[in-house]
Amino acid sequence: MADMLKGRVALVTGGAQGIGKAIALRFAREGAKVVVIDVTQDKADATVAEIRAAGGEAMAAICNVVDREQVADVVAKVIEAYGQIDILCNNAGILRDARLVKMTEEQFDSVIDVNLKGVFNMTQAVAPHMVERGYGRIISTSSIVGLYGNFGQTNYVATKAAVIGMTRVWARELGPKGITANAVAPGFIATDMVKAMPEKVLDMFNERTPVHRLGEPEDIAYGYLMLATEEASFINGIVLSVDGGLVM
Numbered sequence: 001m002a003d004m005l006k007g008r009v010a011l012v013t014g015g016a017q018g019i020g021k022a023i024a025l026r027f028a029r030e031g032a033k034v035v036v037i038d039v040t041q042d043k044a045d046a047t048v049a050e051i052r053a054a055g056g057e058a059m060a061a062i063c064n065v066v067d068r069e070q071v072a073d074v075v076a077k078v079i080e081a082y083g084q085i086d087i088l089c090n091n092a093g094i095l096r097d098a099r100l101v102k103m104t105e106e107q108f109d110s111v112i113d114v115n116l117k118g119v120f121n122m123t124q125a126v127a128p129h130m131v132e133r134g135y136g137r138i139i140s141t142s143s144i145v146g147l148y149g150n151f152g153q154t155n156y157v158a159t160k161a162a163v164i165g166m167t168r169v170w171a172r173e174l175g176p177k178g179i180t181a182n183a184v185a186p187g188f189i190a191t192d193m194v195k196a197m198p199e200k201v202l203d204m205f206n207e208r209t210p211v212h213r214l215g216e217p218e219d220i221a222y223g224y225l226m227l228a229t230e231e232a233s234f235i236n237g238i239v240l241s242v243d244g245g246l247v248m
Contacts, residue, residue: 004229006031009082013065013122014092016043018191019141022217023089023224028056030225032087035078037061065092065118068125075125084133087228088126090119090140090163095193097152108155115159120166127174136179137228140167141220144185144243160185164239171237180236182227187243190214210245 010027014020016038028034028051036051036058038044044060051058059081063074078085093115096107119140130136145153146160163183170181188194188205194214195202206212223242226232241247 002030004030004225005087008032008086008228009035009078009084010087010089010228011035011037011078011085011122011126012089012091013037013063013118015089016040016047018193019186019189019217019220020089020091021047022221023091024058025051025054026218026221026225027087027089027228028058029054032228033082034058035061035074037063037065037074037092039064065122066113068121071121071125075129079129085126085129086133086135087137088122088130088139089224089228090122090138092118093141093156093159095153095156097156098154099152100154103154111155111159115156116162119163123166123170127170127179130179131174131177134178136174136177137232138167138170138174138179138181139224139227140181140183142167142183142185142239144187144241144247147185147239147241148247167239168237175236178233180227180233182235182237183239184220184223184227185239185241185243186215186220187241187246188214189220190216208246209243210248213244215242215244 010032012024015024015036024034024036036044036047048058048060061074063070096111140163142163143160145157167181167183223240
């Protein structure tokens with residue numbers, strides 16, 4: 001165990017698998033008390049068990065970030081358990097891909113709800129506690145597609161671009177209160193969802209990325225870690241691209 005985040009309490013949405021799980025594990029290794037927020041009980045419990053087995057401290061919180069009552073309840077339980085919230089990682093997200101002319105209203109609305117409103121809901125619920133203590137790190141997962149667009153992802157790209165916009169607003173509003181707000185824009189990352197793609201597509205990703213490999217969830221977790229530290233107090237309102245040099 002290291003101690004870059006010793007004494008800190010971190011909330012990680014979508015923390016039961018993929019990038020979120022990697023963030024939760026890394027933060028716990030660095031001494032943070034981690035709240036694994038997810039909609040899947042068994043996977044959240046498994047992540048918490050893994051953290052505890054390695055000597056870390058964590059708790060699971062089942063919550064749909066779209067539901068403001070659930071969000072408020074989780075935040076209240078964390079404050080009751082730990083007395084503070086220092087770091088919020090807005091990582092929960094879904095995909096419902098389709099070309100513009102075929103995208104349904106349900107596909108559009110569901111992605112907007114989780115990927116955009118969910119980020120707003122969590123941050124709005126947590127921010128007052130950070131303001132009260134004069135300290136906070138808000139880090140939200142965007143994507144390189146939020147910067148440059150992507151075929152068949154009108155809804156997803158809209159949310160990831162909007163997350164950047166909200167982050168910059170929060171950087172201005174909360175910066176004077178000792179709270180920084182930043183976004184991370186992952187490139188092609190070897191999550192289960194990506195690894196399930198056809199091999200020729202994965203080969204194309206590798207070829208297009210200058211370091212000639214997919215990113216690992218841990219690569220993104222290290223970016224989050226940097227932004228979550230006390231030493232990152234002068235990094236505010238940025239979009240950190242972690243993409244192997246894919247977009248330069």
